[in-house]
Amino acid sequence: MAQSSEAPPAGTAGADGTHQLRRGSLGVFGIAFFVVSAAAPLTAMAGGAPTAIAFSNGAGVPAAYVLVVVMLLVFSVGYTAMARHHTSTGAFYSYISRGLRQQAGGAAAFLALLGYNAMQIGLYGLFGVAMSGFLADPVGVDVPWWVCSFTALAVIAVLGYRQVDLSLKVLAVLVVAEFVVVLVLDAAILAKGGTMATGAPISASPFGWDALTGLGGGALALAVLFNSAAFVGFEATTIYSEEARDPKRTVPRATYVAVLTIGVFYVFTTWLMVNAGGLDGVQKFISDLGPDPTVMLFAIGDAYVGTGFVQVMSLLFATSVFAALLAFHNAVARYLFALGREGLLPDTLGRTHAVHLSPHAGSVSQSALAALVVALFVLTDRDPVTQLFVWLTNLGTLAVLVLMAMASFAVVAFFRRHPDLDPNLGRTLVAPLVAGVALVAAVVFAYISFDDLIGPQGWLTWGLPLLVPVAAVLGVVAAGVLRGRDPQRYAEMGRHRDI
Template sequence: MSQAEQSSTERQEAHQLRRGSLGVLAISFFVISAAAPLTAMAGGAPVAMLLGNGSGIPAAYVVVSVLLLIFSVGYTAMARHHTSTGAFYSYVTRGLRQPAGGAAAWIALLGYNAMQIGLYGLFGSAASGFLNSQFGWNVPWWGCVLVAMAVIAVLGYRQVDLSVKVLSVLVLAEFLVVLILDVAIAAKGGKGGGAPLTLEPFTWKAFASGSVAIALLFNAASFIGFEATTIYSEEAKDPRRTVPRATYVAVLTIGLFYTVTTWLMVNGQGPDGLVDYLGGLKPDPTGFLFALSDTYLGGTLTTIMTLLFATSVFAALLAFHNAVARYLFALGREGLVPERLGRTHQVHLSPHAGSVSQTVLALVVFAVFAITKQDPVLALFTWLTQLGTLAVIILMALASFAVVAFFLRHPGLDGNRWRTLIAPLAGGIATAAVAIYAASQFGLLISKPGSALSWLLPSLIIVAAVVGVVSALVLKTKNPRLYEVMGRHRGDA
């Protein structure tokens, strides 16, 4: 190793995140916050019902939850032998080698930045609408975004346990208000009250109605942020146990919550005529959950739910911001992006350079949409979050195949073939199929079928992958030592 290579490696290893600061529940909060339960139920579920399989959405959530649990088997098996805040990127690097890891790194940066920045559009619209309806304040959506961006910049710059405290309050509040509605529908009965609850949404007939593929795709998008369990592994109290437990806690909690809530939502309106009712709410079917709240809970709790809808999106923004900052930290530490991004704050031990960089990028992209007067929801939110969803699904497929390759090279680490071969292979095939279908239907997903955006946006993933491969090969030339240990954490197998 040359003196320059050794000096670079030593500088990068000197910067560490705050160890032992996060337990199972804390990491689970980051995953659940990124999933944004209230946002998913108010925003995603009605659209999935309308464009997907209608009253069969609860059954579709069961299927997606089972697929994610299968994916988690191999994912958590590798987590017991591998710890890195690079998460999917580091998995792909360890399993499929460095060039594939470089591609995964840049796909991850594209995907998570797209998700985070796109959510600003939904937040701006929700916050502006709430202030106008409740106080008569005519605050532009971009004004709300600037305030949220400033708060997130401060929280992301500080130590991670501050973000946990903020997220825990917001997530518990949004869970509580939806659970109150769930209890009200269960107690009063379906169709506005008085009708018995039916299990019809779980029948094959309901599940197979409409477009099952679109339903599964939208439902899979509700779980995006799932990777956070390993993104925070270097800050976990006992990563080899904490990460697997947090993964299963998050998937089971989110899956059960989504399944039960959508089942009660379908019952609240009634399975018959549900799609026609939602069609009448166009262009904003998100009013469905709030209409149910008006019927079952009254105006006061509906107002609270409207406020929590905005804070739910804020929680997701903060969770994705933290995820991007840690990705940049991991990649800067390993030489795939500028080295200064791989540094931590001297006091907070936070990935402050990555946090500031993400804020600047978000500000620039947001400004382009605001200055050109694009719709915050139909353009900024829809275009970017669907791009982010596609990118993360591709990452999940790559990670699954990487798990298989990793254990084939290290058979002595785990002799359970279900964990190391069968489950990850099945998960990889399933997520790859979803990704291919999503790419083929991208125009429909962004409500721009036939437009140039239907292929321009997905093509950014290919560009990111090529840039990632090139960055890995450049690293191989500039610093062979860093290239050799790409994706590894100290103490790895």
């Protein structure tokens, strides 16, 4: 039964008896802010980009970012085509359920929970170290990383529990600030020239074929994987479709705004970073800084702008990770809400708050899980960056790549059954097929190269990626249980919700 276009009074269920999120609260740029926040632009440039430069194809990383942007734009063509005809906060789960049927949808549901929880919880390790480092220098206060992490967790729990526009206001401030600080550095590099402000000409050679192929095909593939991780979260535009104003237009536009904004920013900034480090020796430049590649951007900032600027950048680096934590928390809470509403998880999760109309039960559940996992890493004295952050975020990236591949093929299947909805085969067949094949190749290479992504970790090298098929199997089982328990809800898994 279709839902009314008017939001129900606070605390009531919709016309079909289900609880609803706060409708009409997000526009194009509101949704884009959540997505860009999850991508964490400053975090990507300070953490992900130097790592990719150091361990993949070096000066060719900007060109590898171009390849990733093209792949994601092709993926977005089919993804947004379906978004114009299908609205649900279940996003990937919903699309895959309606395209590849319910059992595949069950697999997608649990893969999404694994992927987004892993990304979100892993970021607590990076945030803790970043904020602890800032408090130690320049503030001069020694605070353990885990204190910072649990403090952030408490703040995010409150924001996630309340209405979505409160989170948006927090994210807007943080995202604008991190963009500004990196653009200031970009301008300084353009003004002072390359090779650590020695006046060397700024060269376009990082976009050439020789730089792209770098150290060989394997290095290029690793660069694509590292760079793909920096975009995880961009696809979450559809998660907010039930809270969007005019979702059939807002969600597709927000998707393209997010991909292009993040993509242009990444390509432009990494191009200048490579020039600043020295085109012919950028990998040696990073190696000479020490074992941690993430100091690259701060070293460049010190050389081009000064120590005070680096201190500001250090604070904004921490707040950038916080913004990503909040964005991923909101995404997980909405997945839990969608799956509780549809019977794959306990019904309690499918209820909204009486006043805030937020997925409060999902928010509390995600906060509790994050607290438990972070506590386990603290109690077992695990490293917050090389273990908590690296292990979980790479696991999350792998799970999301699998979901994106499944979603691409689901778009094809959906429009083959409903050809009347969109006769354009470029949008409904060619683009999603091309994206699906490219994403499958990325998934296969990620499995093969997982030890390169997380480092030699013994049994975890195969144990962590094994969680992806395990989650998928559990999801198929959950769908089968729902089919036996409630055939009607099983038949309606991932259904379109009129807004």
